[in-house]
Amino acid sequence: MSTVTLSIGPKSYTIACGDGEEAHVRALGAMIAEKYAKLGTARAPLEAQNLVFAALFMADELDQARKRLAEIDAAPPAPVAEAVDPEAITALQNAIAALEADLAAARDAAAAAAETAAPSDLFGGADDQEIDGEALAARLEAIAAEAEAHAAALEAIAASA
Template sequence: MSTVTLTIGPKSYPVACADGEEAHIEALGAMIAEKYALLGAARAPLEAQNLLFAALFLADELAEARKGKPGKAKTSPEGSAEADCLRAEIARLEAELVAARQAPPPPPTPQADLFGGAAPSAALAERLEALAEQAEATAAALEGLG
C-alpha cells in the first residue's frame, strides 16, 4: 500500500492506493484540482461544497462522454484510434481536393458567365463543393474528440 498526497485548492489530502497506482491517482487528483480552480472567486465558504462542485464538473463531462457527445472529456484509447482514422480521412480528402484543383480545366462550354468567360463545369463545381463539405464535417468531428 502506498500513500499519495493530493493538493486541491488550499488543502492537501493523503490518499491510500495500491502500489504502482500512485501516478494514476495523482493524475486524477490533478483533474479535480483543475475543476476546483474553475470555481475562482465563486468558491463556497465550506470546503466540502467546493469539492462537490468540482466533482459535479467532472460528472458532467463523464455524462457527456457516455452519451457519445463530443465534449471536453479526454478520449480513451479507442477514441485515439477514431481520431487517427479521422485524421487519415481528412488527409485523404485534402489530397483529393488538391488533385481536383490541379486537374486541367474542363473544356469551355457554350454557356458564358456574366463577365464573358466560360462557366465552370457544373459537375466539377458540385464535386469540389461535396469534397469541401466532407472535409469540414470530418474536421468538426476530429475537433470534437479533442
C-alpha cells in the first residue's frame, strides 16, 4: 500500500492507494484541483463545500460525456460506402503484380551477377567488370516503394468497401 499527497486548494490531503497507482491518483487529484481553482473568489467559507462544488463540476462533465456517448451509441450506423469499381481494383492488382515481377527480375539479375563475380570480390564484380551496386540498390528501392504505394491504394479501396 502506498500513499500520495494531493494539494487541492489551500490544503494537502494524504491518500492511500495500491502500489503502482500513485501516478493515476495524482492525475485524478490534479483534475480535482483544477475544478477547485475554477471557483475563484466564489469560494464558500467551509472547505468541504468547496470540495463539493469541485465534485459537482466533475460530475457535470461526466454526465455530459455519458450523454454524448449514448447519442453516439444510439446513432444509426454509418452508411455503407458505395461499391468500389472492380476495374480499379483489378488495375491496381495488375500494377502490383507487374512491380513484383520487376522486383523479382532485378533480384534475379543481382543474384546472377553475384554468381558470375570473381570469388575474391565482395561486391559482385571482378576488378575489370564492376557492377554499379548503388544503381541496382536505387532501382530495387524505387520498385519496392512503387509496389508499396500501389498496395496502400488497394488496401484503401478495400477498406472503404
